Amino acid sequence: MEQRHLGRTGLRVSRIGLGTLTWGRDTGEHDAAGLLKVFWEAGGTLVDTADVYGDGEAEYLLGQLMERLVPRRDLVICTKAGSLPDPERRVDGSRGHLLAALDASLARLGTDYVDLWQVHAYDPGTPLEETLQALDTAVNSGRVRYAGVSNFCGWQLAKAATWQLAAPGTRTRLAGAQMEYSLLQRGIEREVLPAAIDLGVGLLPSSPLGRGVLTGKYRHTTPTDSRGGSEHLAPFVAPYLDDAASRIVDAVATAADGLATTPLHVALAWVRDRPGVVAPVVGARNATQLTAALSVESLSLPDEICRALDDVSAPVHRYPDQDWSTL
Structure with missing residues (x-):
């Protein structure tokens, strides 16, 4: 699998990442082992998790699998802290909570460092500089190799990245930002993506398949074994089952047929090759699903297909994003 640099850093990651949101809850040890093995054998390196996934069970399960299935040195482990x-x-986002959460994550993962550690969400109740100082402390201690953020809006990302760049050599520059991004959710194109590109922060899209809706599985019905058919994940899928989403899904299906x-x-190819994107993070239920996703490696969409998909899914961006000369 092709490797890409994460932002303006020396860290290289596979251009598809493996997500573990459901590990330890819906995905048991057997299926998780199959997923990690398939991913590793395909040349995948980036594995994304968080301290709250499965109430910590996702990290624990990943740690167990690294101990006996896939060498730690072959993986780029990304975890997050700050979400409760x-x-x-x-x-x-307080320094005390973040650093304690990091120590707990390392214990569950069974490793003495993580490759990428991200603040899971912006905390308006904590000064941003305090949150960012926790990233600096973690990197300076060797427990973290690279740092980033997740779910920050445009001004929050720009403020954080600029603060870190203001004192080169003493502060850790932000390497990555994890944000939801797909043909069904292009909101980051308004401010987050331009800020990330300008500041050299690599984007790691979550839910690149529109929470599974872009696969077409929900076009006619809701499969009982899908996330949309499960009690606790149905609300996660529901926002993308409206008429507007259906038109985009139909366009994707038409392009696939052609x-x-x-x-x-x-x-997946559309979001993987968007400007600023480093590696979409894919969450699969089993090895068969993941194998299907990873086989996208050889596909590059023709320009005319990309333009058609851009048009049908285009978000409405007006003032002040619109070119002033056109107003």
């Missing part, structure tokens, strides 16, 4: 499973307080490939491949 507490409906009263969703995020905690290229003699699958909607999954078309949707």
Whole structure:
């Protein structure tokens, strides 16, 4: 699998990442082992997790598999901290919480460092410089090799990245930003993506298949064994089952028919090759699904297909994003 640099750093990652959102909850040890083995054998390196996935079970399971299945040195492990499973307080970006969460993540993963550590969400209740100091401390201690953020809006990302760049040599530059991005969710193109490109922050799209909807599996019905058919993940899928999404899914299916490939491949290739994107993170339920996703490696969409998909899925961006000369 092709490798790409993460932002303006020396860290190289596979251009498709493996997500572990459901590990330790919906995905058990047997299926997780199959996923990691298929991913590794295909040349995949980037494995994404977080301390709250499965209440920590995802990290623990990944650590167990690294111990006996895939060498730690062959993987680029990305984990996150700052998100809380507490409906009263969703995020905690304080230095104390983040560094304690990092130590707990390392213990579950069974490793003394993570390759990429990301702040899971912006915390308006904590000064941003305090949150960023935790990243610096983690990198300077050797527990983290590279740092990034997740789910930051445009001004938050720009402020954080600029703060880190203001003192080169003493602060850790942001290497990556993980954001939801797909043909069904192009909101980051308004401000986040331009900021990331300008500041040299590599984008790691989550839910690149529109939470599974872009595969076409929901076009006529909701499969009982799908995320949309599960009690706790159905609300996650539901926002992308409206008429607007259906038109985009139909266009993806039409493009797939014309290229003699699958909607999954078309949707994944589109986001993988967007400007600023380093590696979409794919979450698969089993090795068969992951194998299908990884076979996109040889596909590059023709320009006319990309333009057609851009048009049908284009978000509405007006003032101040619109070119002033056209107003």
